[in-house]
Amino acid sequence: MRVADCRPDEFRARLRGRGLGIQVGPFAVLVRSEVDALDGPLARLYGDHPLLETDAVFSCHVALRPVRRLFPRPRRLVRFTVDGRQPHEDHPLSQALAVFEWGLNLVIAMRAHAFLMLHSAVVERGGRALLLPAEPGDGKSTLCAALAGHGWRLLSDEFALLRPGSTDVLPMPRPMPLKNESIEVIRRFLPDAEFGPVIPGTRKGTVAHLRPSADSVLRQSEPARARWVVFPKWRSGAALSLEPVAAEEGFMRLASNAFNYEVLGEAAFSTVRRVIDGARCYSLVYSDLAEAIRALAELEAADGG
Amino acid sequence: VTGPVDADAVHWRAVRSEALLWADWGGDHVVFHRPSGLTHLVNPATADLLRHVLQQPCSMAEAASALARLQGAEAGPDYAVHVGELIARLAEVGLVERAGARETGR
Numbered sequence: 001m002r003v004a005d006c007r008p009d010e011f012r013a014r015l016r017g018r019g020l021g022i023q024v025g026p027f028a029v030l031v032r033s034e035v036d037a038l039d040g041p042l043a044r045l046y047g048d049h050p051l052l053e054t055d056a057v058f059s060c061h062v063a064l065r066p067v068r069r070l071f072p073r074p075r076r077l078v079r080f081t082v083d084g085r086q087p088h089e090d091h092p093l094s095q096a097l098a099v100f101e102w103g104l105n106l107v108i109a110m111r112a113h114a115f116l117m118l119h120s121a122v123v124e125r126g127g128r129a130l131l132l133p134a135e136p137g138d139g140k141s142t143l144c145a146a147l148a149g150h151g152w153r154l155l156s157d158e159f160a161l162l163r164p165g166s167t168d169v170l171p172m173p174r175p176m177p178l179k180n181e182s183i184e185v186i187r188r189f190l191p192d193a194e195f196g197p198v199i200p201g202t203r204k205g206t207v208a209h210l211r212p213s214a215d216s217v218l219r220q221s222e223p224a225r226a227r228w229v230v231f232p233k234w235r236s237g238a239a240l241s242l243e244p245v246a247a248e249e250g251f252m253r254l255a256s257n258a259f260n261y262e263v264l265g266e267a268a269f270s271t272v273r274r275v276i277d278g279a280r281c282y283s284l285v286y287s288d289l290a291e292a293i294r295a296l297a298e299l300e301a302a303d304g305g
Numbered sequence: 306v307t308g309p310v311d312a313d314a315v316h317w318r319a320v321r322s323e324a325l326l327w328a329d330w331g332g333d334h335v336v337f338h339r340p341s342g343l344t345h346l347v348n349p350a351t352a353d354l355l356r357h358v359l360q361q362p363c364s365m366a367e368a369a370s371a372l373a374r375l376q377g378a379e380a381g382p383d384y385a386v387h388v389g390e391l392i393a394r395l396a397e398v399g400l401v402e403r404a405g406a407r408e409t410g411r
Contacts, residue, residue, distance in 0.1 A: 246330070248329065248333045248335050255344055266337060266342075269344060270326070
């Protein structure tokens with residue numbers, strides 16, 4: 001049963017009551033919410049995800065509820081908690097969806113140490129995974145969204161999850177957060193894309209979430225072998241450049257971009273080494289999405305695609 | 306009470322080989338230091354220093370001579386200074402340790 005198969009009244013009752021269980025990649029998430037404005041976006045953006053019964057064993061229990069603050073001025077805020085604890089300060093109520101998505105990222109990054117978690121978008125084609133590790137502002141999410149709309153399967157916009165010792169990347173398809181100018185860029189590039197509400201004034205500017213394709217969610221238990229590691233960099237007006245990166249440089253850039261490399265230590269070292277052994281590393285500078293997508297398609301085709 | 310130390314009397318050695326995990330693909334080397342959990346990128350000369358030259362305790366001058374032979378380089382004064390600085394840096398991050406010192410007590 002998918003989230004979308006849940007009747008609206010039952011969906012709301014679950015969120016307000018015992019919780020809405022959602023399978024997100026390898027994680028079973030139980031969500032409770034008392035924020036009315038969150039019901040619709042959650043139902044749409046997670047519509048294809050498997051719905052879990054509340055007697056399942058959950059990876060985490062998250063909750064969002066509205067709170068009022070009177071000083072220094074009256075404000076309506078949203079409080080995010082995980083397993084009853086509040087990991088960060090309250091945010092404006094209008095940002096509840098972004099707070100939920102950031103909160104879920106935080107929970108995964110802080111807890112999921114059964115996996116090596118690389119800070120990377122991941123897409124797949126022909127059973128082979130393309131990793132896009134990047135710093136904020138490098139255009140990772142925009143490129144990932146564009147690829148996911150042009151023949152690549154979304155595994156994740158944020159996390160490359162690997163079991164220690166394996167080079168299989170585990171999918172965790174979720175709504176992709178686009179920021180500021182990227183929202184309009186992707187609206188024009190993918191006219192049929194389905195977005196959640198536009199949320200202005202967040203700590204990252206204006207944010208809107210792109211719904212993952214039904215196919216990517218349906219195949220979320222199907223991993224893909226890491227084959228390409230491409231470090232993207234969006235630069236206004238730049239000519240396209242896709243250049244090989246030495247394996248050892250790829251190793252260091254990938255390892256230093258991980259959420260929990262130091263936590264896993266030797267297991268992380270060995271896993272990244274295996275990824276680099278089996279992958280080819282590149283640096284991509286781009287300003288034009290269509291050119292970048294074409295270059296990556298050619299890379300895949302030239303590599304026996 | 307300790308006196309000044311004769312630099313040539315201080316001997317250095319790489320940490321035991323079981324403490325390090327190596328990866329290389331024909332260029333620079335990546336080394337994982339098990340005791341600290343830190344990963345370092347080192348050039349081939351540094352890898353030679355750790356994996357070969359400093360497997361036996363030696364002074365900085367001896368290490369510079371041995372590394373120069375291994376690298377086919379000329380072991381001039383600048384080279385020895387450079388190797389000395391390198392050993393000091395490697396000691397800071399725990400990849401090299403003092404093997405012992407004979408105090409001169411001048």
